[in-house]
Structure formats: structure tokens, C-alpha cells
Amino acid sequence: MRLYRVALRAYPADYRRARGDEILATLEEVHGDARPSAGEVGALVLAGLAERDRADATVPGSWWRGGLAALVLPLACVNAAIALTGLGVALDRGTGRWWPAFALVACALAAAAAARLPRALPALGLANLAFVLADAVAMAGKGTAVPHIRLLEHAPHGGTLPATVPSNPTELVPFALVLAASALAAGSTRSRTPVPRAVAVLVCSCLLAAIALLLPDHRFAWLLPPAIVAALAALAFGAVYRRGLAIGAALLLAAAPSVFWYLTRGFPFERWETYGLAPAHLTRDVVPGLVGVGVLALAALAAAGAGLGLAHRRAGR
Amino acid sequence: MALRRPTYFILAALLDGPRHGYGIVKRVDELTNGSLRLRAGTLYSALDRLTEQGLVAPGGEEVVSGRLRRYYRLTPAGRSAVRTEARALRDAADTVLTARALAEPA
Numbered sequence: 001m002r003l004y005r006v007a008l009r010a011y012p013a014d015y016r017r018a019r020g021d022e023i024l025a026t027l028e029e030v031h032g033d034a035r036p037s038a039g040e041v042g043a044l045v046l047a048g049l050a051e052r053d054r055a056d057a058t059v060p061g062s063w064w065r066g067g068l069a070a071l072v073l074p075l076a077c078v079n080a081a082i083a084l085t086g087l088g089v090a091l092d093r094g095t096g097r098w099w100p101a102f103a104l105v106a107c108a109l110a111a112a113a114a115a116r117l118p119r120a121l122p123a124l125g126l127a128n129l130a131f132v133l134a135d136a137v138a139m140a141g142k143g144t145a146v147p148h149i150r151l152l153e154h155a156p157h158g159g160t161l162p163a164t165v166p167s168n169p170t171e172l173v174p175f176a177l178v179l180a181a182s183a184l185a186a187g188s189t190r191s192r193t194p195v196p197r198a199v200a201v202l203v204c205s206c207l208l209a210a211i212a213l214l215l216p217d218h219r220f221a222w223l224l225p226p227a228i229v230a231a232l233a234a235l236a237f238g239a240v241y242r243r244g245l246a247i248g249a250a251l252l253l254a255a256a257p258s259v260f261w262y263l264t265r266g267f268p269f270e271r272w273e274t275y276g277l278a279p280a281h282l283t284r285d286v287v288p289g290l291v292g293v294g295v296l297a298l299a300a301l302a303a304a305g306a307g308l309g310l311a312h313r314r315a316g317r
Numbered sequence: 318m319a320l321r322r323p324t325y326f327i328l329a330a331l332l333d334g335p336r337h338g339y340g341i342v343k344r345v346d347e348l349t350n351g352s353l354r355l356r357a358g359t360l361y362s363a364l365d366r367l368t369e370q371g372l373v374a375p376g377g378e379e380v381v382s383g384r385l386r387r388y389y390r391l392t393p394a395g396r397s398a399v400r401t402e403a404r405a406l407r408d409a410a411d412t413v414l415t416a417r418a419l420a421e422p423a
Contacts, residue, residue: 019361021385022338022361022385022386022387023338023357023358023361025338025339025384025385025386026337026338026339026342026357026360026361027357028384029338029339029384030339030342030357039354039356040356040357040358042356042358043356043357043358043359044356044357044358045358046358047358047359047361047362048358050362051362051365
């Protein structure tokens with residue numbers, strides 16, 4: 001019975017209070033003192049998660065939060081993962097070999113944060129922006145001509161922007177479109193509780209990755225492993241949440257050309273390392289890139305503020 | 318709309334009167350000769366959904382030897398839904414099991 005009690009925690013607290021005893025009583029009558037059944041535990045967990053999702057669909061305005069989490073949290077968490085682990089410096093030395101691992105950690109953190117911090121989005125977004133700005137100011141103060149984003153520090157080339165920011169501002173357009181589409185897709189999960197929201201975050205990372213990998217020079221190839229994990233997670237989630245199945249399948253399909261490229265040609269580390277850092281390059285690439293990132297970040301923050309305000313007003317809080 | 322198998326048998330288990338969770342599990346087991354073992358999680362999600370759809374309604378509570386028993390009963394809509402489904406299943410079965418269909422091809 002103890003194991004069943006633990007499994008019942010998959011249900012929302014309100015539901016558990018109302019129905020928990022009844023469900024436990026039924027389990028007791030069916031199984032008596034027999035060893036807990038794995039099947040029953042699994043069914044309880046799946047039903048509990050589905051109930052959470054169902055309960056959330058009725059919370060007004062909650063779709064905003066899923067979408068916003070998908071926008072703000074991955075960025076914040078990538079920053080946090082790298083800033084908090086000095087590990088990166090020790091392991092990486094700017095070769096980029098450990099970057100996929102960081103990206104995975106960041107995705108996991110994003111998922112966890114999405115589960116735990118539904119109300120903390122604007123704060124997270126602001127903290128993230130402040131962090132990036134402070135870092136840029138600090139680096140400029142040290143006489144480094146290039147604003148430096150810690151987000152990219154352990155990416156190839158020691159994190160100077162050209163490594164991951166498209167050199168031409170128009171290249172940001174597909175990203176902006178995908179961000180918007182991802183936010184809508186994630187928002188449509190209408191959810192502010194752990195699993196759907198976490199999956200929304202993963203799914204958005206994956207969508208971005210799928211697009212990034214289709215760009216001509218594959219500078220974004222480090223997104224591939226989290227993308228595959230995200231698609232698999234979305235597929236697994238399909239067991240309790242049908243839209244997850246469709247989204248996961250679509251994403252795997254979208255990523256298929258990249259996967260094929262990866263399998264046939266290997267991971268493009270050497271390409272990253274040979275990417276030049278000539279000063280002319282920097283002024284041409286970094287400024288538009290930084291402006292693009294800044295605009296996206298501000299848009300995400302503004303949307304977060306507006307969305308949460310609206311959500312709270314609708315919920316009458 | 319076709320009912321899923323567990324849903325169909327939960328409704329069928331309630332045809333002869335209200336039952337509580339364990340009562341339903343046991344009855345479904347009998348009705349299917351043990352081929353459908355309802356898990357509690359599955360049972361209660363199905364009951365919630367059926368209650369929401371108005372096919373099942375709460376049918377009273379009692380405490381038996383310290384355990385809460387909440388009973389569920391079929392609503393008229395639930396009775397008609399399970400009958401409609403049963404007819405559709407019978408028709409589907411008939412297309413395969415009539416004498417003509419069972420005859421070996423010449």
C-alpha cells in the first residue's frame with residue numbers, strides 16, 4: 001500500500017484529497033496483502049499525469065505560461081548550467097567537445113525548472129537578461145572589444161558570438177518564426193504542471209534544433225543530441241498525452257535530414273574550430289547578432305510580463 | 318462513437334445495479350472470463366470521464382470495515398450508450414459469424 005500511496009502522488013493534490021482514499025480502498029480490496037503490482041503502479045502514475053493535464057486545461061490563461069516557459073526557461077537554464085558548473089572550464093577548454101553534454105544538462109534543468117517554478121518566469125527572464133548584460137559589460141571593461149555572452153562561453157571559439165549567432169540578421173528570421181511557433185505549440189498544451197510543461201520546453205528546443213541543423217553550415221549541430229532526446233521524450237509522453245505523440249513524431253521527421261547528415265558525415269567539430277575570428281568578422285557578425293538576441297530576449301520578457309498579468313487577472317488573483 | 322474495451326465493460330458491469338470500485342473490477346473480470354483485469358488507475362480515469370459525459374453518476378457512499386466505498390450507477394444515457402455499442406458489436410460479429418460467412422470457400 002505504501003508504494004501505491006507514493007504512486008498516487010502523480011495525481012494533483014486536490015484530486016488526491018478527494019479520491020485518494022477511495023482508490024486505495026479499491027486497491028486494497030483487489031490485491032489484499034499481495035505484493036504491490038507494477039501494472040497498478042504504472043496505471044496510477046499514467047492516470048495521475050493525465051489527470052494533472054486535464055485539470056490544467058481548465059485553468060484560465062494557463063496556456064500563456066506553457067508558451068512562455070518554452071521561450072524564457074531554456075535560455076535561463078543554459079546560462080545557469082554553464083555559469084554554475086565550473087566543470088565546463090575544466091573539461092572543455094573551448095574545444096566544444098562537452099558542449100552537447102551541457103546542452104543536455106540545460107534541457108534537463110529547463111524541464112525541472114519548468115516543473116517547479118511556474119510563477120517565477122518573469123524573474124528568471126530578468127535575471128537571465130541581467131546576467132548576460134553584466135557579463136557583456138564586464139568583458140568590455142576588461143578591454144575585450146567583443147561583447148561576450150556567457151551562454152556561449154564553452155561553445156567552440158570560447159564563446160565569441162559568431163560561433164552560434166547567424167552572421168546575417170535575416171538568418172534570425174526563421175528562428176524568430178520557430179520561436180513564435182514553438183511558443184504557440186507549447187502554449188496549446190494549456191498546462192502549468194510538470195510533465196506537459198517540461199515536454200513543451202523540450203519540444204521547443206527540439207524544434208529550434210531541427211531548423212538550426214538545416215542551415216547550410218551546421219554551426220548549430222550541438223543542438224542535435226538534445227533534439228533527439230526531446231523528440232523521444234515527446235514520443236514517450238504520447239502515452240499519456242496524445243498531442244505529445246503527434247508533436248514528437250513531427251519533430252523526428254523534421255530532424256531526419258539532420259540526423260542523416262550526422263550519421264553519414266560525423267559531428268562537425270573540426271568545422272567549428274576552423275571558424276575564423278578575424279576582427280572584421282566580429283564587427284560584422286557580432287553587432288547584428290547581439291541586437292537580434294537582445295530583441296528576441298526583450299520580446300520574450302515583454303510577452304512574459306503581459307501574459308502572466310493577463311493570466312492572473314483572468315484567474316481573479 | 319465506439320467505446321473502448323475497458324469503458325464498454327465498465328458500463329456493462331453497472332447494468333444490473335450500482336457498484337463500487339472493487340465491485341466493478343470483479344464484475345468486469347467475470348464478464349470477460351478474466352481477460353480484462355482493470356487497474357485502479359484506468360478504472361478511475363474512466364469513471365471520471367464517464368461521469369463528465371453523463372453516462373455514469375455517483376450512487377451513494379458507505380464505509381465498510383473502515384474503508385470508503387463510493388458507488389457508481391448507470392444513467393439512462395449510459396444504459397443507452399452501452400446498448401448501442403453492444404448492437405454495433407453484434408452486427409460486426411454477425412458479418413463474420415453467419416453461416417454464409419463461415420462456409421468454406423468452394
